[in-house]
Structure formats: C-alpha cells, structure tokens
Amino acid sequence: MRKSVVFNKTYALVLNYSFSLYLGGVVDFKLNYNQMFKKVLIxxxxxxINLGLIDELNKSFDFEIHxxxxxxxxxxxxxxxxLDNEPYDLLISDLSFMQDHRDCIINSGEELAKAILALQPEIxxxxxxxxxxPQKxxxxxxxxxxxxYICKGRESSKEMISTIKNLQENDTYLSPELVRMLNQEPVYEIQDYDISLLKELSYGHNQDIISENLKAQGIHPSSVSSIEKRINKLKIYFKAKNTVHLISQVKDFGLI
Structure with missing residues (x-):
C-alpha cells in the first residue's frame, strides 16, 4: 500500500511538471516537494533562535509556520x-524553556511532545x-x-532542512553525524520500568512504599526483592555509590 502512495506522489509531480512546461511557466520544485508538511508549529x-529558524525554513519550504x-x-x-480541521503536520520543539512570571502546566519539550502526541498521534x-x-x-x-533530533550548532540549520526533507518519506531520521555520536559508546537501554523506579526513589520513597506504588500502578515486577536487585544493577551501571548518588547521576543524564 505504501509503494502505491509513493508512486502516486511521484506521478502527480511528473504531471505537474509537464503541465507547467506546457503552459510555459516556471516549475516550483520547492512547492511540489513539500506537499506532505503543510503546517508547522515551532x-x-x-x-x-525562533526568528532565525523561521527564516531558514521559509527559504527552503512553503509550508505555513506558527x-x-x-x-x-x-x-x-x-x-x-x-478543532478547525487544520492540524499541524510537524512540531519542532526545544527541550528546555526558561520559567518566568507566568505559571505554566508544561515546562519542557519532552512533556510537550508527550502531550501533543496524545492529542495527535500522527504528528x-x-x-x-x-x-x-546520548542518554537523553x-x-x-x-x-x-x-x-x-537536532543538536543546535553551526550546521544545525542545514541539518534541520535535511531532517525535514527526509521525514517526509521516513518515520525517523537522524543526521549521520548524530548517529556516529550515539554509536561511539554503548548506550544503556533503559526501560520504562527503570524510569518509574528512579522517579519513586527521587521522591524519597523506600523500597516497601515503592513496591506498593508499583503494584497499584500495575507495574511488574513489584516485589521488594526485585526492586532491590534492579536498584543495585542501576547503581553498578551508573557507577553510583548510593541511592542519592544514583538519583543525581540519572538527573544529570536527563532521564528523570
């Protein structure tokens, strides 16, 4: 089914190109290329950074930017x-947002991404x-x-353009440079269970309370012995001397 869709898009582009030549017009490849993303939220x-990014995107794409x-x-x-039946196709978000006089419910790009995906899973x-x-x-x-994911830097504008173009045909895309960076050293495959456990520890809960809370949330394994073993494994991996040091380490990695 996907091959058919790709063929139709290509065929439509060829038709548009031929029709434009027939009329003696100028073919706007920029417009034709990015039909998938029509509306973008930054x-x-x-x-x-905001204005610079918008300026760079306007040079390469014709989508509507908010x-x-x-x-x-x-x-x-x-x-x-x-609600207006004109949903965004793409969200570009920073991770950190400075807090000021305004009280906000959500203050991070990670939380924003989760909230937006809950509203619109296909974005x-x-x-x-x-x-x-790398851990983050x-x-x-x-x-x-x-x-x-794009790391802000000297070449980030080019990476943004390349990433957007690739995401119009692929579900996930990382620049070759970023892939190399992530592969330089093995990255621990932390599980959702680990995150739940680490959050409980960060709240100051002991293993008995953590066990009860995990059971209440339907998270397994939830026995005290299993929790203790997992905490010890995490301490070894993060080279933490104790639980306080462990929480400090994982916060530095941006895991909680």
Missing amino acids: AEDIDT HAKYCDDAILKCKKAI KIIIYSIDDR IKSLLKNPGVNG
Missing part, C-alpha cells in the same frame, strides 16, 4: 488546529536542542517517540 522561547514561546500555548494552538516531532547527551537523545527517540 515551540521555542528564544526570539533570535510559533509559540510557551509549551502551554503550543498545546492550545494544536488543540485549536485540530511528526523534531527536537531542536543544545542538549547532546536515545530516551526521547524511544519515549515519547520523537521522529528526529
């Missing part, structure tokens, strides 16, 4: 777009962040399941 709180400085505003825009998401920690990137690709 969540970024720094004006210079932006939001706050995660809560991005969610409201997404909800309104869905594609690119994280655009200065955070280049690996975690985001798995949960909530972002489609692309």
